[in-house]
Amino acid sequence: MSTPVRDPAALPRLGWTLLALVLLWPLLRLTDFRPAALFEAGNLQAMGHFLGGFLPPETAPEFLAMLARATVETLAMATAGIALSMLLAVPLGLLMTRSLSISRLGPGRGGWVGQILRGLARGVLAVLRGVPELVWALLFVRVFGLGAAAGVLALGITYGGMLGKVYGEILESTDARPARILLEAGSGRLAALCYGLLPNAAQELVSYTVYRWECAVRASVVMGFVGAGGLGQLMDQSMKMLNGGEAASILATFLVLVLAADGLSGFLRRRLA
Amino acid sequence: MRAGISLGALLAVALLLAAVGASFAFLDMPLGALFTGSAANEAADFVKRFFPPDTSVDFLAKVAWAALETLAISLLSTLLAVLLAAGLALPAAGRQGWLAGQVARFSLNLLRSVPELVWATLMVLAAGLGPFAGTLALALHTTGVLGRLFAEALENTPAAPAEALVSSGAPALATFLYGTLPLVAPQWLAYALYRWEMNIRMAAILGFVGAGGLGAQLYYSLSLFHEAEASTVILAMLMMAVVVDGVSAWLRRASA
Amino acid sequence: MGFSLEGVRLTHANGFHALRGVDLHVAAGERVALIGASGAGKTTLLRVLAASLRPTGGRVRLLGGEPWVDSPRVLRRLRSRIGLVHQSPPIPPRQRVVTAVLAGRLGQWPLWKALASLVLPVDPEGAARELARLDMAERLYARCDRLSGGQLQRVALARVLYQQPELLLADEPVSAMDPALSELTVALLNEEAVRRGVTLVASLHAVDLALRHFPRVVGVKEGAIAFDLPAAEVTEALLRDLYAAEGALPLAGEMPGTPAPGLPPLRCA
Ligand SMILES: Nc1ncnc2c1ncn2[C@@H]1O[C@H](COP(=O)(O)OP(=O)(O)OP(=O)(O)O)[C@@H](O)[C@H]1O
Numbered sequence: 001m002s003t004p005v006r007d008p009a010a011l012p013r014l015g016w017t018l019l020a021l022v023l024l025w026p027l028l029r030l031t032d033f034r035p036a037a038l039f040e041a042g043n044l045q046a047m048g049h050f051l052g053g054f055l056p057p058e059t060a061p062e063f064l065a066m067l068a069r070a071t072v073e074t075l076a077m078a079t080a081g082i083a084l085s086m087l088l089a090v091p092l093g094l095l096m097t098r099s100l101s102i103s104r105l106g107p108g109r110g111g112w113v114g115q116i117l118r119g120l121a122r123g124v125l126a127v128l129r130g131v132p133e134l135v136w137a138l139l140f141v142r143v144f145g146l147g148a149a150a151g152v153l154a155l156g157i158t159y160g161g162m163l164g165k166v167y168g169e170i171l172e173s174t175d176a177r178p179a180r181i182l183l184e185a186g187s188g189r190l191a192a193l194c195y196g197l198l199p200n201a202a203q204e205l206v207s208y209t210v211y212r213w214e215c216a217v218r219a220s221v222v223m224g225f226v227g228a229g230g231l232g233q234l235m236d237q238s239m240k241m242l243n244g245g246e247a248a249s250i251l252a253t254f255l256v257l258v259l260a261a262d263g264l265s266g267f268l269r270r271r272l273a
Numbered sequence: 274m275r276a277g278i279s280l281g282a283l284l285a286v287a288l289l290l291a292a293v294g295a296s297f298a299f300l301d302m303p304l305g306a307l308f309t310g311s312a313a314n315e316a317a318d319f320v321k322r323f324f325p326p327d328t329s330v331d332f333l334a335k336v337a338w339a340a341l342e343t344l345a346i347s348l349l350s351t352l353l354a355v356l357l358a359a360g361l362a363l364p365a366a367g368r369q370g371w372l373a374g375q376v377a378r379f380s381l382n383l384l385r386s387v388p389e390l391v392w393a394t395l396m397v398l399a400a401g402l403g404p405f406a407g408t409l410a411l412a413l414h415t416t417g418v419l420g421r422l423f424a425e426a427l428e429n430t431p432a433a434p435a436e437a438l439v440s441s442g443a444p445a446l447a448t449f450l451y452g453t454l455p456l457v458a459p460q461w462l463a464y465a466l467y468r469w470e471m472n473i474r475m476a477a478i479l480g481f482v483g484a485g486g487l488g489a490q491l492y493y494s495l496s497l498f499h500e501a502e503a504s505t506v507i508l509a510m511l512m513m514a515v516v517v518d519g520v521s522a523w524l525r526r527a528s529a
Numbered sequence: 530m531g532f533s534l535e536g537v538r539l540t541h542a543n544g545f546h547a548l549r550g551v552d553l554h555v556a557a558g559e560r561v562a563l564i565g566a567s568g569a570g571k572t573t574l575l576r577v578l579a580a581s582l583r584p585t586g587g588r589v590r591l592l593g594g595e596p597w598v599d600s601p602r603v604l605r606r607l608r609s610r611i612g613l614v615h616q617s618p619p620i621p622p623r624q625r626v627v628t629a630v631l632a633g634r635l636g637q638w639p640l641w642k643a644l645a646s647l648v649l650p651v652d653p654e655g656a657a658r659e660l661a662r663l664d665m666a667e668r669l670y671a672r673c674d675r676l677s678g679g680q681l682q683r684v685a686l687a688r689v690l691y692q693q694p695e696l697l698l699a700d701e702p703v704s705a706m707d708p709a710l711s712e713l714t715v716a717l718l719n720e721e722a723v724r725r726g727v728t729l730v731a732s733l734h735a736v737d738l739a740l741r742h743f744p745r746v747v748g749v750k751e752g753a754i755a756f757d758l759p760a761a762e763v764t765e766a767l768l769r770d771l772y773a774a775e776g777a778l779p780l781a782g783e784m785p786g787t788p789a790p791g792l793p794p795l796r797c798a
């Protein structure tokens with residue numbers, strides 16, 4: 001019997017494997033990949049000392065009071081940030097929704113004003129969420145000084161971009177016929193939104209917002225590292241002073257907070273479903 | 274009252290508004306000051322200092338190098354995370370017994386709950402300043418995220434192909450590679466690419482705590498009040514994010 | 530060596546009694562067809578014979594070993610000597626045919642060989658040889674999700690042929706094939722068993738195929754053995770009783786041989 005044809009995938013596979021290996025080398029060099037560094041005496045000592053300080057976690061009353069304040073501040077930052085982001089997201093998201101366009105009803109492809117506005121909204125949203133919240137926070141700390149205000153504004157801007165885009169997408173993907181019928185019957189955009197789109201989309205919109213709130217809790221912790229208040233700022237200070245006990249308490253608080261936010265958001269979203 | 278709006282919903286809305294109000298009150302935000310004329314002028318001045326971006330060849334070269342480093346951090350950390358996540362997802366999906374499942378799931382939750390930046394501060398201690406610490410930090414957090422997603426994908430995968438191989442005597446690793454991996458690979462790849470898109474953004478920031486990449490440059494520039502340099506770095510970050518999104522979308526389409 | 534089952538009982542997790550005391554002794558090199566109505570327990574019985582389902586009672590001896598008594602290592606080695614063609618081919622859709630066939634020997638290969646074969650198939654000739662017997666050689670490097678149902682079933686068959694098991698089990702191996710191809714495929718299984726002197730047990734929905742090709746026919750009904758006879762002694766009355774619930778006899782073509790005197794000739798249902 002004849003020998004089977006050669007494997008047609010053999011050459012491409014060989015090529016890709018070689019390419020991957022060739023690329024891996026500069027990756028390792030660029031990232032200064034030295035696992036041995038983890039075991040160097042100096043690093044081991046620093047880490048050991050720090051981790052050794054973890055036990056016992058700091059429980060002095062005045063520190064705990066500070067911790068509690070920072071925790072509440074973190075939660076407040078997340079909540080205020082999301083509230084602020086809605087101010088951006090709702091109008092921009094609605095602007096992007098084609099099912100609410102009146103000019104598209106008539107014959108033709110719709111007014112060019114509407115199209116330009118929609119494109120503009122899309123672009124603004126892309127820039128808002130394109131710059132990470134931490135960079136915004138770093139910039140705002142320069143303007144407003146250290147503290148939660150910078151964090152809230154940064155969250156508001158980035159999450160405004162994300163929520164606006166997703167709101168637009170959700171509204172676009174819901175059944176547009178009820179809204180269209182209302183618009184054709186001469187009702188306004190707001191009425192078409194409330195009676196035509198929201199009944200079908202509300203649950204998904206709320207669910208996504210809750211999910212984003214959960215992300216915002218994490219993000220507001222992190223933003224503390226650039227001086228925007230909350231648990232992160234406390235953690236940053238403790239780390240800089242290599243105070244293991246405080247860091248352990250903060251980390252534990254932080255884990256509980258994140259898991260609780262996770263749980264609450266999951267619970268709310270299940271209730272909505 | 275319109276049908277569908279219950280007392281519970283009204284209560285929820287009231288609670289929500291109260292929470293938002295309390296948040297603003299607690300934070301004592303100078304919201305009023307934000308919209309005064311002097312604040313607007315100050316802000317405009319601040320924004321003006323970012324233009325035009327610094328385009329001197331020296332600085333561009335520096336930024337390009339830092340961008341390359343950022344790219345390397347994001348790629349290598351995602352790669353490491355995929356390997357680690359695969360290793361943890363198998364027990365987490367309950368394939369190695371109950372105890373191993375609980376242990377794996379707990380580790381994944383722990384890895385995931387600690388944000389990249391916190392990992393980075395820890396890794397800077399453990400491995401010294403530089404991109405290696407950033408790579409480790411991103412890899413650890415991403416392992417937690419991907420591990421959970423990978424395990425979910427495994428749980429939703431038909432078991433028949435793997436069972437057939439087991440009943441023909443194949444060892445565990447071979448069974449996974451021949452019977453399960455081909456089924457989950459597309460989804461795992463999609464998740465990994467999605468995380469890579471996130472990691473390129475994170476890698477650009479880790480420099481704030483000394484973990485290499487573009488972030489370090491941004492931090493210096495802003496600390497020294499060189500806003501023109503900072504805007505170049507921010508533009509570089511944006512560009513990299515866009516390019517990575519494109520490459521990732523292309524890879525996803527090509528593999529589908 | 531063959532196998533023997535003594536009083537084998539199997540209760541599924543939901544409490545359903547799928548096997549209720551099965552006694553079956555088959556010597557090495559025998560060829561046995563399992564027939565019975567849908568839900569009778571054929572698949573369950575074959576999976577017990579493949580040492581992949583553990584019975585809840587009774588004694589199982591396969592190829593001279595006792596799968597559920599020995600250590601896991603011994604069980605694994607025993608399983609690598611048993612090949613089961615599954616009722617619906619358990620092959621990942623995105624896998625290539627060559628890989629799916631070569632996977633038959635994973636139980637015998639060292640790990641390095643299994644790993645290497647993922648990158649570059651180590652024995653494409655072997656896979657092509659088995660596929661050629663099923664008229665599938667030209668699809669060696671095709672992806673399995675681009676095959677028809679009957680073609681996929683043949684790939685699954687080729688995998689088990691490539692495994693070269695000492696106990697060859699097949700669970701409705703031709704259910705997705707046309708009558709002519711079914712005939713050829715069942716003949717091929719029998720020819721393979723005779724040539725290599727291995728034991729063959731196949732469950733078939735088409736009674737005539739079973740009677741034409743297998744010397745021994747076992748009827749399964751409601752988790753027990755209804756009859757266990759040489760093919761020539763299977764009467765229509767027995768068959769009608771076996772398939773009482775289904776109304777008509779499932780046939781692929783004509784009933785073979787001379788029917789017992791006094792019986793009207795059977796027609797395709
Ligand atoms: N995993 C399971 N859990 C519960 N009951 C099962 C399970 N697998 C099979 N059964 C039941 O056991 C009985 C025997 O099933 P089996 O698959 O052995 O039948 P079969 O003779 O192969 O039928 P068919 O000809 O339709 O393939 C059926 O009633 C089936 O519903």
Ligand SMILES: [Mg+2]
Pocket residue numbers: 571572573616700
């Ligand atoms: Mg069956």
